[in-house]
Amino acid sequence: MINLLGIGRLRPATPLTTSWGLLLLAVGLFFAVLVASTQGAYPIAVADLWSWAFGHANDEVAQTIWLDIRMPRVLLGLVTGAVLGMTGAVMQALFRNPLAEPGLVGLSAGASLGAVLAIVLTGGGFLWIGGFAFLGGFAATCLAYLLGTRSQTPAGLLLAGIAINAVGFSAMGVLIVHANDAELRDLTFWNMGSLAAANWQMLAWLIPWSGLAVAILWRQWRALNALLLGERETFHLGFDIRRLRWHLILLIALAVGPTVAVTGGIGFVGLVLPHLVRLWLGADHRWVLPASALGGALALTLADWLSRVVISPAELPIGIVTSLIGGPFFIWLLLRGARRR
Amino acid sequence: MSRMKYLFQALSVALTLCISPAGQATETPMRVVSLGGSITEIVYALDAQDLLVGVDQSSLYPPQAQTLPSVGYYRHLPSEGVVSLKPTLVLASANAGPPQVIEQIKRLGIDVMPLSDEPTVNSLEARVRAIAKALDRQAQGEALLSQFRTAWDLAHTKSVPALSATLLIMRGGRLLAAGGDTTAHVVLSESGLENIFSEQRSYQPISAEALNAQAPEVIIVTTSTVNAMGNLDAIKTHPALRLTPAVRDNRIVVLDDLLAQGFGLRVTEAIHTIRQGAWGD
Numbered sequence: 001m002i003n004l005l006g007i008g009r010l011r012p013a014t015p016l017t018t019s020w021g022l023l024l025l026a027v028g029l030f031f032a033v034l035v036a037s038t039q040g041a042y043p044i045a046v047a048d049l050w051s052w053a054f055g056h057a058n059d060e061v062a063q064t065i066w067l068d069i070r071m072p073r074v075l076l077g078l079v080t081g082a083v084l085g086m087t088g089a090v091m092q093a094l095f096r097n098p099l100a101e102p103g104l105v106g107l108s109a110g111a112s113l114g115a116v117l118a119i120v121l122t123g124g125g126f127l128w129i130g131g132f133a134f135l136g137g138f139a140a141t142c143l144a145y146l147l148g149t150r151s152q153t154p155a156g157l158l159l160a161g162i163a164i165n166a167v168g169f170s171a172m173g174v175l176i177v178h179a180n181d182a183e184l185r186d187l188t189f190w191n192m193g194s195l196a197a198a199n200w201q202m203l204a205w206l207i208p209w210s211g212l213a214v215a216i217l218w219r220q221w222r223a224l225n226a227l228l229l230g231e232r233e234t235f236h237l238g239f240d241i242r243r244l245r246w247h248l249i250l251l252i253a254l255a256v257g258p259t260v261a262v263t264g265g266i267g268f269v270g271l272v273l274p275h276l277v278r279l280w281l282g283a284d285h286r287w288v289l290p291a292s293a294l295g296g297a298l299a300l301t302l303a304d305w306l307s308r309v310v311i312s313p314a315e316l317p318i319g320i321v322t323s324l325i326g327g328p329f330f331i332w333l334l335l336r337g338a339r340r341r
Numbered sequence: 342m343s344r345m346k347y348l349f350q351a352l353s354v355a356l357t358l359c360i361s362p363a364g365q366a367t368e369t370p371m372r373v374v375s376l377g378g379s380i381t382e383i384v385y386a387l388d389a390q391d392l393l394v395g396v397d398q399s400s401l402y403p404p405q406a407q408t409l410p411s412v413g414y415y416r417h418l419p420s421e422g423v424v425s426l427k428p429t430l431v432l433a434s435a436n437a438g439p440p441q442v443i444e445q446i447k448r449l450g451i452d453v454m455p456l457s458d459e460p461t462v463n464s465l466e467a468r469v470r471a472i473a474k475a476l477d478r479q480a481q482g483e484a485l486l487s488q489f490r491t492a493w494d495l496a497h498t499k500s501v502p503a504l505s506a507t508l509l510i511m512r513g514g515r516l517l518a519a520g521g522d523t524t525a526h527v528v529l530s531e532s533g534l535e536n537i538f539s540e541q542r543s544y545q546p547i548s549a550e551a552l553n554a555q556a557p558e559v560i561i562v563t564t565s566t567v568n569a570m571g572n573l574d575a576i577k578t579h580p581a582l583r584l585t586p587a588v589r590d591n592r593i594v595v596l597d598d599l600l601a602q603g604f605g606l607r608v609t610e611a612i613h614t615i616r617q618g619a620w621g622d
Contacts, residue, residue, distance in 0.1 A: 041425035061424070064449055069420050189417045196419065197441060313395065313422030314413030 018287040021280060025294035029078070032298050036074045036305040037066065041312040044070075072198035077304040077318075078297040079203075079210050080195070080259045081269055085296020086214050087252045088270025089277070089288050093224040094248050095148060097157050098337070101271035102137075102256050105148070105157060106164025108267075110140025111253075111260040113168045118261075120175050134257030140164050141249050193266040193319030195304050206258060213255035214293055220248065221285040228283065266319050268326025269296050269303075275333060373476070374426055376415045377434030377458055379605035381406050383469055384432070386485055386606055387478045395426040397437075402599050402607075420445040432472060434458040460527040460604035462493065469606075485606070492609035497531075501620050504592070506534035506559035507552065508601060510544065511566040516579070517544040518552075524604050531608070532615040534559055549581035559619045560587040563598040594618030 038046050044062050052063055084102060091100035102108050114136025118129045143164055148157030223244050226234040234241055260266075273295040274288060281287050300318075303325070307316040374395040375381040381400035384390060390405070397415035400406045412422045415434060420442040423431065431446060431453045447453050454475055457464040466486055473482025506529055508519040519525035520541035529536045537555035538545070562576055570576055573595070577588050587593060595618075600611035 041419065041422045043425075061449055065421060065424055068448065069424075069445055189414070194417075196417075197439070199441065308419070308421065311413075313410050313419065313425050314398070315419040315422060 076198035081296035081300025082293040084270040085292040089274035089292040103267040105144040105161040109168030111137035130258040133261035137257040138253035192317030224285040
């Protein structure tokens with residue numbers, strides 16, 4: 001199973017392939033944003049964007065929709081995708097486990113529990129929800145780490161994740177047992193994830209925060225490469241393993257907590273994208289990390305576009321779109337791993 | 342042949358010009374999106390359905406409403422989806438949301454009219470009046486209200502001895518009973534029944550023990566529940582239900598799902614059906 005991480009293929013990345021790969025992803029992301037921002041329930045043409053850029057406002061409603069409703073949403077998808085892709089890649093290296101992902105190890109459940117607690121106790125407020133989500137996510141990741149690393153097989157981590165998810169969701173269940181019918185349905189939708197809450201005030205806070213977290217995580221690429229080789233090797237390469245691990249877990253929770261608090265449960269992006277990137281560009285984290293972030297952003301931007309246009313004027317919850325596409329991929333991954341062994 | 346066609350066209354154009362007053366020709370027609378099953382029902386009852394350009398998922402009655410574009414669940418509205426229907430007026434249940442989306446729609450210069458949506462006669466009457474005014478159908482609104490009040494009084498004329506009851510629906514393969522904060526609870530008490538689960542909140546899975554301890558004298562099931570269970574006999578022989586007084590005395594009422602779970606203009610119909618089943622009224 002571990003060889004799915006491509007340890008055997010830690011080839012010296014040919015700078016040419018990887019830089020072309022990153023460039024390709026960036027260009028793809030640009031076009032995905034263009035598609036996502038020009039298609040939706042309300043018709044807006046690419047040509048309109050062009051004329052607005054030069055100050056010809058022909059349709060004010062369309063312009064407001066594009067600027068105040070659609071763009072914040074597209075950007076939130078981009079940021080969330082980048083965070084999920086990047087943290088997925090980091091977690092897979094940190095846990096030395098190809099199945100690590102914010103959703104599967106219980107990080108998202110912990111963050112959700114924190115967010116629900118904040119809603120119940122304080123009645124909301126983005127800073128409260130974000131802070132509580134971070135604490136919940138951090139606690140869940142620590143727990144997953146402690147439980148998961150005791151077992152030598154990847155299954156141990158998954159089992160820990162299942163347990164943490166169960167505890168997280170039942171604790172939420174206790175909080176909502178007194179909720180009325182309408183609140184229950186709200187929660188159901190929240191668990192299926194949504195980018196609809198996006199607005200500029202929130203993004204003004206979330207983009208720098210997530211950007212910083214992602215940048216700091218990228219700087220850890222050497223350590224992550226070393227971790228893949230094994231603990232002893234990491235130590236001999238001059239890393240303080242214990243400090244490194246706590247440092248990474250803290251960073252992951254800081255990055256994922258606030259985004260999950262805003263978007264609810266969006267699964268599989270953090271799992272699938274790093275794998276695709278490794279298959280394509282090799283296992284060197286110097287390139288895996290930025291490529292996973294770009295790939296995650298690309299994937300979630302497209303998934304959100306799908307969720308908006310498939311049953312327009314209504315919308316599919318985005319978590320359903322990512323799970324519908326990511327779930328089968330996960331199965332393929334398991335089958336592929338089994339065949340290799 | 343073609344000359345006839347031209348003549349006909351010219352005639353019809355002339356006719357339209359004559360009929361439509363100059364003022365109205367320039368006025369853009371109202372485009373209404375209705376968010377809430379009871380609101381859509383009222384719009385149809387006011388005969389203003391031509392103004393509707395969109396509804397929400399809960400707008401199931403009358404069935405024609407289901408052919409209009411749906412923006413999904415009304416507590417989870419897509420702002421762009423609503424705006425893309427280019428409404429001039431959004432009739433929104435007070436429960437519609439999330440609030441950010443309602444704000445976004447308002448900021449685009451679209452009128453959003455919040456409407457009280459509680460299971461009470463006062464709320465219903467206020468709703469009808471507000472919608473009638475917004476759609477310029479005041480006369481129809483007053484007619485509708487007096488019609489409703491007559492039916493309401495008629496449904497309540499005969500006094501009946503109170504009976505204990507429970508309302509059951511099948512959701513996710515389980516039988517759930519309506520609690521004290523549900524609309525179904527209000528429909529039950531307006532019909533003269535005492536809900537045995539009035540202490541409980543929302544819809545909860547039935548507990549066989551609690552149910553038999555409370556011994557309901559009337560059991561109300563929805564049509565979809567009967568369909569899901571196969572037939573009425575399946576309910577009568579259900580282990581949790583077969584020993585209740587309701588089954589013994591054959592006081593089982595089958596009620597349309599929308600009637601059981603909504604408090605709209607047709608609530609009198611629900612009361613009537615329940616009374617007939619419970620007391621042979």
